[in-house]
Every structure is written in structure tokens, then in C-alpha cells.
Amino acid sequence: MKIGVPYLDRELALEVPDGNLLAVVEPNEVEPAPDAGATVRNAVDRPMDSSAFGAFLGEARKIIVIVNDATRPTPTEGMLDALGDELHARSARFIVATGAHRAPTEAEYRQMLGRHYGRFRQRIEAHDARDRASLVDLGKTRNGTPILLNRALVEAERIVATGSVEPHYFAGYTGGRKAFLPGVAGFETVEANHKLALDPRARALALDDNPVSQDMDDALRLIPGRVFSVMAVLDRHQRLASCFAGDIRSSFRAAVGAANAIFAVKLERRADIVVSVARHPMDIDLYQSQKAIDNGALALADGGILILVASCRDGVGDRAYIDLLGASATPAEAMSRIAAGYRLGYHKAAKIAQVAARASIRAVSELDEATLDKAFIAKRATLSGAFAEAMAEKGPDAKVAVLLDGTVTVPLV
DSSP: OEEEEEETTEEEEEEOOTTTEEEEEOOOOOOOOSSHHHHHHHHHHSOBSSOOHHHHHTTOOOEEEEEEOTTSOOOHHHHHHHHHHHHHHTTOEEEEEOTTSOOOOHHHHHHHHGGGHHHHGGGEEEOOTTOGGGEEEEEEOTTOOEEEEEHHHHHOSEEEEEEEOOEETTTEESSGGGGTTTTTBOHHHHHHHHHGGGSTTOOTTOOTTOHHHHHHHHHHHHOOSEEEEEEEEEOTTSOEEEEEEESHHHHHHHHHHHHHHHHEEEOSSOEEEEEEEOOTTTTSSHHHHHHHHHHHHHTEEEEEEEEEEOOOTTOSSSSHHHHHHHTOSSHHHHHHHHHHOOOTTHHHHHHHHHHHTTSEEEEESSSOHHHHHHTTEEEOSOHHHHHHHHHHHHOTTOOEEEETTTTTOEEEO
């Protein structure tokens, strides 16, 4: 079978013998919303467990809108088609939920806001997790995580949280409460929360027993202002499939149900070779593309070969995890270092080390060989060459699975 694998602005050719192909794993096909704009407007006009948007805003003048950064495929532009006039008339301010990541570039602001760039660019700023003066201490979660959130959220009369919901490899799902933690949380809060990712209960699709998700729920309860949520669910082609608005808990849970039907995909057995692809925009760096390793590993037999296809066009992201991995001779040593003293980003190192301890990871990427070596990943020049090598190693009967959207597809064996 010939498979076109997306990479930057082109497709890489991959040919897998039919007898070896276990599955091409993609999110399940669903009908997209027939009219994306009308779907968002309908959700906003008929919200769940909340008054309609205009009534929710009431006479409020201090309105804060949380939007995702460019690493998420959230249709922020389309959401502003439905919300923009009300927000513009009331001089709403915007915060980009960067978490502990960098602020967007000007090109990324244009990408995020689209046709609304002109009227909202001067009202939007990126959250800075390290600016302690901009944060307010709201207490602690049941897990002891200190909750420091952006002061603008505490001072706002109304909060509008926008986002998209899809599986997340340790938070369970993106979206909903994740707009606040880690979206607009302090560095100390993000670090303590992400340390909980080392807990085996912190995994894709898990919510109620997941300590990372528990923190996020607890942070939401500490926010004094009223929140109106607009959550999108995209299909496998990143088209709007559905949208839910209103109460943030109700809309999030409804979106989780819709996302699960798309992104959780059954697989009859584990494969000997897995090709896992980080598609745009999640291919921005290795920090984001790692999710394709984690999901790909769910489909991979112990001792198997995982081939990551990810441009990592912006580098590795936060360097803490790469530096830790690079200072370790083996994945086991990396895990020991993490246990001895956690820093933000080390959960990423732990997830990579856990996979590298039971499988061989190769990558087709713009990253250089030395950088990938630090992460226990071997660089390969071409996908066809990497695959031919893997087949030679695993033998003529090797079973192959291809995850064409590996950062969001969760294989269920």
C-alpha cells in the first residue's frame, strides 16, 4: 500500500507491503459541521447550563478572553466571527494561554486572529508565567499544587474561555479547564502540576482519577469570576466537527464525548513497527511532537521500532528535558535523575525515556543528529530508508501500523 505522509508543505512517500500492514490508524471519520460559522453561533446562542452569550456578559465592562496559542489547531478566527462584535463593543481584553511557553510571533498572531487581527491585535497580550507580579495566589489543590493565576482573570467581571478538545497524553484531554492551568498559570504552578505527569494515572483519555486533571479542576473552582466557555472539536482533517458552549464543565464534558468518538481508535494487536506522524501545527518542535511518540508507543510491541515523522521546524522547545536526557547515558539513568529532582519539562524527558527503554526510536526531522541523539532518538535522512531499515531488522513477517496524526490519535489495543 502506498501512503502519503504529511511533512512540512509536502508528502513523503511510504510503501508498506499489504501483507505487513496491520493498519493505517487515523482519527475516525465523521461528518464535518455543514456550516462551521453557523455551528459556532448556534452553540453560543444556545449554551449548555448558561444564559446566552449577550445575557452572560450583561453590563460587565471588565471582560477577559482566553485564546490558545499557535501550537493548537483551535479555530479562534471562526469563534471570533460569532463572539467578536460583542467583545469589540465592550472593549474586551485578550490573553494568550501560553502556559510556560514563549509568546506568539507576529506571524502567529496573524494566524490565530485571521481577519480579526486588525481590531483585536492591540487588545491581546501573551501570558507570562514567570512574571510573578502579574499573578495572584488562590490557594492549593487537593494534590498540594499552589494555584497562581494571571491577575487579570481574578479582576475580570466575566471570563470567556475558548479552546479545542482532543486527547492529551497526560492531562487526559486538552481544552476546558486547561485554559486556566497551565494556560494562564504561574511557572511554579505549571511545574508542580506537570510533575504529576509521572504518575501512571496521568494518561490519555483519563480524567477523574488523573492527578493532573484533578489539579486543573481544582484551579477552576478557585476562580472567582463567571466563565463562559466555547469549545471546538475538530475532525481528522482539522475541520470543525462540533462546538459546545456555556458552562465550562458541561461544555467540556460534551466536547470530550465528541472527541473520544473521533480520536480513540481500536487496533487488533500491537505492531512491530510504528510510523507516527506529528502534523502541523504540532510539528512545531520536539516538545510538542513528542506526543506522537507517546501515542505511537501505545500501538508498539515491546522491542519494536518507532519511526517519528516530525519536522520540529522550531527546534526542541524548552531545553530542560533535552539537557537532562543528554546528560544521561541510558533511559534508566534519565529516570533516576528525574526522580532525584524534578524541573518543569522533565515529564517530557520521562515520557521519551519510558518509550526508549522498551523500543528503538528513529526520526525523520529537521533536527540535527546530535540533538536527536541526546533524546535517545536516531536520525534518519528519509522515511523510505528508515522504513526499509526497520523491515530488515524486524523480518519479513513484521506487522506495521501507521499513525497519520500521531499527536492526537489514541490507539486502543
